Amino acid sequence: MPNAFWCIVEDDRRGTPKKVMAEVIGEAARVSSGRAEAVWLTDKASEAGLTQLAEWGATKVWLLENGAFAPYRSEVWVGAAAELAAKERPRAIFAPVTSRAREFAARLAARLGVGLAADCVAFAMDGERLVATRPVYAGKLLAKVAWAKTPWVATLRPNVFRPADGEPGRKAAVERPSGPTPAAQMKFVERREEVSTGLPELTEAEIVLSGGRGMKGPEHYVILEDMARVIGAAVGASRAAVDAGWRPHRFQIGQTGRTISPKLYMGFGVSGAIQHLAGMRTSKVIVAVNKDPEAPIFRIADYGIVADLFEVVPELTKEFKKLLEK
Amino acid sequence: MRILVAVKQVPDTATQVKVSADPRVIDTTGITWIISPYDEFAVEEALRIKEKRGQGEVVAVSLGPERVKEALRACLAMGCDRAIHLNDPAWSDADTLVTAKALAAVVRQEAPQLLLCGRQAIDDDMGAVAAQLAELLGWPCAYWVMEEAIDADTKTVRAARQVEGGLEVFDLPLPAVLTAQKGLNEPRYPTLRGIMGAKKKEIRDVKAADLGWAPEPPQLSVVTLEALPPRPPGRIIQGDVPTAVKELVRSLREEAKAI
Numbered sequence: 001m002p003n004a005f006w007c008i009v010e011d012d013r014r015g016t017p018k019k020v021m022a023e024v025i026g027e028a029a030r031v032s033s034g035r036a037e038a039v040w041l042t043d044k045a046s047e048a049g050l051t052q053l054a055e056w057g058a059t060k061v062w063l064l065e066n067g068a069f070a071p072y073r074s075e076v077w078v079g080a081a082a083e084l085a086a087k088e089r090p091r092a093i094f095a096p097v098t099s100r101a102r103e104f105a106a107r108l109a110a111r112l113g114v115g116l117a118a119d120c121v122a123f124a125m126d127g128e129r130l131v132a133t134r135p136v137y138a139g140k141l142l143a144k145v146a147w148a149k150t151p152w153v154a155t156l157r158p159n160v161f162r163p164a165d166g167e168p169g170r171k172a173a174v175e176r177p178s179g180p181t182p183a184a185q186m187k188f189v190e191r192r193e194e195v196s197t198g199l200p201e202l203t204e205a206e207i208v209l210s211g212g213r214g215m216k217g218p219e220h221y222v223i224l225e226d227m228a229r230v231i232g233a234a235v236g237a238s239r240a241a242v243d244a245g246w247r248p249h250r251f252q253i254g255q256t257g258r259t260i261s262p263k264l265y266m267g268f269g270v271s272g273a274i275q276h277l278a279g280m281r282t283s284k285v286i287v288a289v290n291k292d293p294e295a296p297i298f299r300i301a302d303y304g305i306v307a308d309l310f311e312v313v314p315e316l317t318k319e320f321k322k323l324l325e326k
Numbered sequence: 327m328r329i330l331v332a333v334k335q336v337p338d339t340a341t342q343v344k345v346s347a348d349p350r351v352i353d354t355t356g357i358t359w360i361i362s363p364y365d366e367f368a369v370e371e372a373l374r375i376k377e378k379r380g381q382g383e384v385v386a387v388s389l390g391p392e393r394v395k396e397a398l399r400a401c402l403a404m405g406c407d408r409a410i411h412l413n414d415p416a417w418s419d420a421d422t423l424v425t426a427k428a429l430a431a432v433v434r435q436e437a438p439q440l441l442l443c444g445r446q447a448i449d450d451d452m453g454a455v456a457a458q459l460a461e462l463l464g465w466p467c468a469y470w471v472m473e474e475a476i477d478a479d480t481k482t483v484r485a486a487r488q489v490e491g492g493l494e495v496f497d498l499p500l501p502a503v504l505t506a507q508k509g510l511n512e513p514r515y516p517t518l519r520g521i522m523g524a525k526k527k528e529i530r531d532v533k534a535a536d537l538g539w540a541p542e543p544p545q546l547s548v549v550t551l552e553a554l555p556p557r558p559p560g561r562i563i564q565g566d567v568p569t570a571v572k573e574l575v576r577s578l579r580e581e582a583k584a585i
Contacts, residue, residue, distance in 0.1 A: 071494055072456060075466055099489050103469045106454035110423055110461040115452045115546030120454045131549060136450050137343040137352070143450070144549040185466040189484065189495040201490055205584070231585060233411045249509040250488065256363050256508045257338060264584040275339045278448075285584040286560075287574065303577055306550075313492050315571040323575055323585070 001059060004088070005032040006039045006094035006151070008081075008104065009053065013070065017053055019163070021095040024156050025056040026164030028094050031123050031130065033137065035091075037062065038172070039084070041077050043070035045073025052170035055063035056164040061174045062088075068182050071191070072100045074107045076182040082111045082178055083302065085151060092130065092152040097259075098203075102155055109153040117145050117154045119259070121282060138255055138278035155175065158203055159261040160282060169324035197235070199225065202251065203233035208262045209247075210253055210280070214269015214290060214309055218246035223310075224268065227317040236260070238270050254279035268309040289313075327382040327478070329372040330438040331406065332429055332456070333365040335390055335397035336449040350548045361397045361516055364444025367506035370513040372442050373405045375476055383407045387432055389425055395529055402524035403516035409529040410436075416534035421544035426458035431537040433463060439500045440483065445470050445507050458501040468496055470507040476500075 005028035010018045017040070028036035038058035040049075045063055049240050053061050064080050085093070086110075093108065095101040109116035121142075122133035130152045136143045172183060192215050202208065209224045215237075224235045237247040253260055255275040265283035269275060272288070272295055280286070288301035289312045298304045305312055338358040339341055347352035361369070369386065377380040384400035388394045389412035400565050420428065432440060441463075446453030455517035460467035461481040468474075468485035472493060475484045481500045488507050498504075516524070534541075561571045563577070578585045 043544045073466070073496075074460065077533065078461065099470055099487075102453050102456045103467070106422070106452075106457035107461045107467075109454070109545075110426060110458035113423070113545070115421060115423065115450065115544070116454050117546060118454060134451075136551070137337065138339050138448065139344065140554065141352070142552045142554060144552070145546055146549050148543060148545045148547070185499050186468070187497040189497055191492055191494050192486070192490040196491075203490070244542070249507075252508070264578065264582075278339070278520045281554075285582045286557075287578070298560065298562065300557055301560045302558070303574055304560060305561060305567075305574060307567050307570065312571060315567055316575070319571055319575040320585070323579065 001035055001037065002089070003032070003091040004035050004037045005092040005094060006037055006090040007031070007058065008093065008101060009038050009040035010040070010096050010098050010101055011040070011042055011049065015042065015044050016049045018096070018204070020089045020158045021053065022056045022163035022166065023158065023161040024094050024096050025053070025058055025160040027123060027156060028092070029164065035059065037090070039081065041080060043067050048172055052166070055166040055168060057167070057170070057171050060272055061172050063176050065176065066181060068184060071188055072104070073186045074103050075186065076184050077104055078107045078111050078178055079182050081108055083179060084124045090151050092150070092154065095155050097155045097157050105153050105155050112151065112153070114149060114151055114153055115147040119157050120154050121157050121160045135169050138274055139281045156227055157259065157261055157282065159206065159263070197225065198220060198274065199228050200232065202234045202235045202236050202253070202258050203260055204310065206262055207233035207264045208236055208253070208260055208266070209233050209240060210236045210265065210267045210270055211238040211241060212267065212270030213244070215241060215246065221247065223313045227313060227320065228319070230317055230320045238276050239273070251303060267297055268313060270297055271295045272300070283303055327379065327440065328436065328438040329367050329375060329382065329384050329442060330370045330433060331365070331384060331386050331398060331401070331442045333369065333386055333388050333401060333444070334362045334447040334449070335359050335388060335394045336362045336447055338350045341449065343552065345551045347552045352551065354543060359396065360394060361400055362444050362447040362449070364446060364448070364506055364508065366513040367508065367510045368444050369404055369406065370511045371506055373476065374511065375440070379476070379478070385410060385436060385438070387429065388412065389420065389428055399524050400516065400528050402527040402529070403520040404514060405520060408527055411529055411531050413531050414534040416539060419544050419547070421546040422452050422454040423458055423545050424542055426455050426462055427542065428537065428539065430459055430462040431456065431539070432532065433459065441453050441465070441501065441503045443503065443505050445505045456503055456505045465501055465503050466498040467503040468498055469505045471504045472507055472509050474504060486555040512558055
């Protein structure tokens with residue numbers, strides 16, 4: 001389709017697109033009035049995955065299926081995607097913010113000689129140009145940016161855009177463009193899995209509980225994990241807690257950690273330093289529990305309780321259990 | 327082996343940032359400038375590689391106005407051997423791609439075996455320049471690196487990158503680009519001797535003409551910078567803990583519809 005908005009598919013590495021693609025496709029379709037197309041580079045796509053993309057609103061799926069595409073390497077992906085883009089001339093190329101899609105979008109933009117806007121939180125058409133909004137300076141300001149020419153390459157912050165309502169039965173044509181097998185300089189050695197907490201991924205979770213210095217030690221995070229299991233939340237930490245060695249860095253929320261934007265963020269013993277706010281201030285609802293009534297986090301919290309978190313957390317877990325058992 | 331480290335000078339996180347009279351840029355009055363924290367991890371890693379091998383050269387490079395010299399001086403104080411400053415008004419409205427092109431021209435001149443960058447700069451958080459450099463140079467690139475080891479015999483670097491759910495390890499032929507993630511190392515503080523020694527080290531000014539640079543417009547431009555819309559005022563829930571918790575759960579359910 002001319003003037004299509006491409007959506008680069010992020011999958012679970014087992015042939016299924018991640019839920020965040022409902023947001024990317026939903027936003028692409030909204031901005032382009034229904035011209036969203038999915039571009040999926042993978043070693044193996046599932047039929048269910050293709051159906052899912054169509055139901056979310058992709059009018060077409062460009063399926064580039066090749067063993068060389070997994071694990072992801074930018075040098076391999078960029079050639080295949082750029083070649084297709086040169087032929088199909090999309091108007092925009094969207095991808096979710098994930099570790100690899102961030103890199104891929106940057107490299108693809110360089111190959112195509114166009115601009116990149118990373119980690120966007122809003123889009124609007126201004127006549128014939130697209131204007132993107134993105135947080136800058138630790139989220140203290142919002143920058144509105146625009147491109148000199150198309151395709152407009154952008155990555156979208158998860159949990160910010162309204163996901164497409166899946167429409168069962170909606171179909172999309174699947175195109176399988178053929179191309180030469182891309183060569184790779186990088187040689188895959190191994191993948192080391194993290195010890196799974198059994199809880200959702202921090203950047204994908206709809207509810208995030210965060211423990212700060214007030215947690216007093218690594219042994220106490222179990223009380224947050226108990227609550228997390230009740231309400232299906234992820235558990236993160238402030239930089240103070242990570243720097244103290246209480247939690248691994250992958251759990252850090254903030255400027256030198258993960259940026260999250262859940263429906264509900266609850267901070268326990270988190271003071272709310274600027275660098276922490278940078279990573280969570282676009283959360284929809286913010287709850288703060290802290291003994292210190294002067295803690296800066298109360299200034300951006302929707303709901304606050306000034307009390308000892310060790311009294312609040314067990315009580316809150318109990319109340320959540322009661323609520324969800326109803 | 328020569329290692330190039332690209333760094334960016336950014337406002338300190340704690341600094342108040344305001345929009346200037348020109349709504350596309352910030353007011354730089356009173357701002358404290360620092361090396362972007364991820365870039366410090368990159369500098370530290372470059373120095374460790376050199377120290378481990380007992381030989382080599384670490385060159386810091388940065389693009390920006392005159393004040394950027396302070397950041398480069400700090401890199402020299404940490405132990406970098408010399409520095410290159412891309413210092414020309416021609417780059418004043420550079421986007422990531424223009425920046426990457428200017429840096430790529432320097433990389434071609436210096437011909438390092440390894441290029442280290444921070445994962446992203448904490449001012450505009452674009453996180454694009456390293457990947458774009460890799461593209462322009464045709465080099466392999468490992469992002470968000472948590473560990474690395476150079477193998478001089480095979481001329482490769484083994485790098486573990488952080489991905490959702492774990493680490494992925496690759497062998498990259500040199501020359502290659504790595505971006506430093508927090509956790510890679512703990513950056514050193516410059517010693518007094520380092521600070522004194524840095525004054526004698528070279529910071530070479532590079533103008534656009536020195537790179538044979540043809541003026542190039544940015545592909546992405548800021549239309550306006552705006553302050554954040556204020557959040558609606560919050561509410562401190564009063565009462566003893568059991569009462570306050572009940573009220574919080576009720577509010578989250580009924581008002582905020584967040585649970």
